[in-house]
Amino acid sequence: MNQTKEILKTIGFTMLSIGLFLVLWTFLAVRNPDFLPSPLICIEKLGQMMGRPISRVSLGGHILSSLRRVLLAVFFATLIGLPLGLAMGWSRKVNAFVAPIFEFLRPIPPIAWIPLVILWFGVGEVSKVFLVTLGAYVPILMNTVTGVKMVPPVLLNVGRIYKASNVQILREIVLPAALPAIFAGVKTAVSSGWMIVLAAEMMASRSGVGFLINRGMEAYDVAMIIVGMCIIGVVGYLISIVLTFLERRLCPWKTNLE
Amino acid sequence: MSDNVKVQVRDLNKSFGSLQVLKDVSFDIGRGEFVCLVGPTGCGKTTFLRLLTKLIEPTSGQILIDGEPADPAKHNLAFVFQEPSAFPWLTVEQNLRYGLEIKKRDKDFIDKQVDSVAKILGLDKCLKAYPHELSVSMEQRVVIGRSFAMNPDLLLMDEPYGQMDIKMRYYLEDQVIQLWKATGSTVLFITHNLEEAVYLAQRILIMTNKPTTIKKIMDVDLPYPRNIADPRFIEIRKEVTDLIKWW
Ligand SMILES: Nc1ncnc2c1ncn2[C@@H]1O[C@H](COP(=O)(O)OP(=O)(O)OP(=O)(O)O)[C@@H](O)[C@H]1O
Ligand SMILES: [Mg+2]
Numbered sequence: 001m002n003q004t005k006e007i008l009k010t011i012g013f014t015m016l017s018i019g020l021f022l023v024l025w026t027f028l029a030v031r032n033p034d035f036l037p038s039p040l041i042c043i044e045k046l047g048q049m050m051g052r053p054i055s056r057v058s059l060g061g062h063i064l065s066s067l068r069r070v071l072l073a074v075f076f077a078t079l080i081g082l083p084l085g086l087a088m089g090w091s092r093k094v095n096a097f098v099a100p101i102f103e104f105l106r107p108i109p110p111i112a113w114i115p116l117v118i119l120w121f122g123v124g125e126v127s128k129v130f131l132v133t134l135g136a137y138v139p140i141l142m143n144t145v146t147g148v149k150m151v152p153p154v155l156l157n158v159g160r161i162y163k164a165s166n167v168q169i170l171r172e173i174v175l176p177a178a179l180p181a182i183f184a185g186v187k188t189a190v191s192s193g194w195m196i197v198l199a200a201e202m203m204a205s206r207s208g209v210g211f212l213i214n215r216g217m218e219a220y221d222v223a224m225i226i227v228g229m230c231i232i233g234v235v236g237y238l239i240s241i242v243l244t245f246l247e248r249r250l251c252p253w254k255t256n257l258e
Numbered sequence: 259m260s261d262n263v264k265v266q267v268r269d270l271n272k273s274f275g276s277l278q279v280l281k282d283v284s285f286d287i288g289r290g291e292f293v294c295l296v297g298p299t300g301c302g303k304t305t306f307l308r309l310l311t312k313l314i315e316p317t318s319g320q321i322l323i324d325g326e327p328a329d330p331a332k333h334n335l336a337f338v339f340q341e342p343s344a345f346p347w348l349t350v351e352q353n354l355r356y357g358l359e360i361k362k363r364d365k366d367f368i369d370k371q372v373d374s375v376a377k378i379l380g381l382d383k384c385l386k387a388y389p390h391e392l393s394v395s396m397e398q399r400v401v402i403g404r405s406f407a408m409n410p411d412l413l414l415m416d417e418p419y420g421q422m423d424i425k426m427r428y429y430l431e432d433q434v435i436q437l438w439k440a441t442g443s444t445v446l447f448i449t450h451n452l453e454e455a456v457y458l459a460q461r462i463l464i465m466t467n468k469p470t471t472i473k474k475i476m477d478v479d480l481p482y483p484r485n486i487a488d489p490r491f492i493e494i495r496k497e498v499t500d501l502i503k504w505w
Contacts, residue, residue, distance in 0.1 A: 152341075152343075154339050154341050154342075154343045155343060155345060157308075157313055157337070157339065157343075158337075158339070158343050158345070158356075159360075160311075160313060160330065161311055161313075161330055161335055161336070161337045162330060162335075162356070162357040162360045162361065162408075163330035163331050163360065163361070164360050168360065173345070176345070176347040177346075177347070179347070251347070252388065253346045253347045253348075253388040253389070253390060
């Protein structure tokens with residue numbers, strides 16, 4: 001009984017928050033319709049965009065196209081970041097070898113790479129995935145290094161006492177102990193990848209959510225720009241829900257903080 | 259060297275930087291003996307077990323198992339660490355199997371061992387649980403079970419029962435004696451609880467403050483199972499307590 005009341009209360013607050021947001025938006029929109037179309041107009045626009053393809057690609061197609069770039073990039077970023085991070089966390093020597101280069105490259109935002117990437121790979125798929133990978137490997141690598149360094153020494157000692165080989169210790173103790181941290185890194189990689197892909201798509205692209213926003217800009221179609229932005233928000237939110245679910249499946253031993 | 263010596267310690271010294279922890283420690287532990295190690299907080303009891311198992315190296319001196327430096331590949335060791343050491347990502351059952359699986363024992367044997375150990379330690383109802391779902395005492399029993407399942411030749415226990423309530427403690431004290439008798443293993447058991455030491459050990463090694471040496475080795479010549487109300491038991495306990503008052 002009490003619990004239903006609590007849930008109803010939570011839902012109530014959520015509705016209130018969304019409602020207030022829409023009211024504020026509408027209020028601002030009716031005063032400056034040229035700069036900010038109202039929610040209703042945006043919904044209408046969304047209906048239009050769902051109805052017919054934009055530049056011969058459906059709306060879903062555009063979303064999938066951005067998502068595919070991000071997932072591909074996160075895949076490559078994991079391929080690089082995970083083994084390198086394990087090695088850096090495990091061995092001082094490897095860390096001393098790699099860390100200076102990494103620390104120097106890390107502060108350069110992926111956007112700054114755009115000219116070079118265009119020069120090297122043109123403006124096709126490769127350069128977009130490459131750019132996103134550049135941003136996505138960073139959190140994966142950093143979290144892996146931290147995760148490995150934070151493995152409780154006593155757990156390593158358990159392995160040593162029972163004569164686990166180094167490979168066994170790495171695979172059966174270090175990796176699972178670091179997995180929650182690694183997964184948190186992948187999560188960050190996906191969300192920052194989602195930001196970078198839009199930048200990459202806005203530079204030159206014929207598909208993707210970034211392209212939609214660009215198209216809106218070229219056509220002075222403010223509603224289209226806003227719909228594009230909303231799609232980014234909603235898809236980002238959905239991604240984070242899916243990843244949290246995946247995390248629970250992958251790390252069932254992790255205590256949930258909620 | 260005699261065949262009856264399991265652990266041989268000769269002129270063992272260990273310093274961490276300028277902090278000398280162990281100083282010229284020498285003693286033997288017989289094969290199949292049950293020895294308790296007592297000493298003040300921070301005197302180096304844990305350090306001694308870490309040296310014995312080669313997790314760390316001595317500054318000088320020797321520490322041998324069966325006449326050679328500890329080698330987990332040859333010696334069937336088990337170590338119940340002072341701090342929680344169940345693997346959080348493994349279920350209770352997987353934790354219990356861990357040591358045996360590393361050593362590639364056959365599945366039937368592992369099943370049998372895990373089954374019996376889980377029953378002894380009262381873990382048979384929560385084999386599929388993860389350690390974080392258990393109480394501290396139960397989590398510690400998982401680690402004890404992981405060690406017991408090995409049927410180790412040399413069982414090292416570092417204050418294993420510190421977190422247990424008194425009933426569980428008494429019960430587990432009897433269980434470790436049973437395991438020791440059944441397998442003929444050598445047991446080295448660290449405790450702060452003097453009654454526990456007198457209840458368990460054939461010999462009690464009493465250590466001094468840092469730099470630590472052996473203050474005295476007490477023989478406890480009482481038959482098992484011991485009775486804590488026996489006058490002789492009380493007398494020995496008092497003797498140990500008096501030796502320790504000097505800390
Ligand atoms: N790796 C290390 N580096 C520096 N000092 C250490 C290290 N390990 C232990 N010491 C020091 O050595 C001394 C002995 O530590 P040890 O853990 O062996 O004591 P203990 O007898 O097990 O104590 P307790 O009863 O609290 O378990 C302590 O003063 C501790 O601070
Ligand atoms: Mg200790």
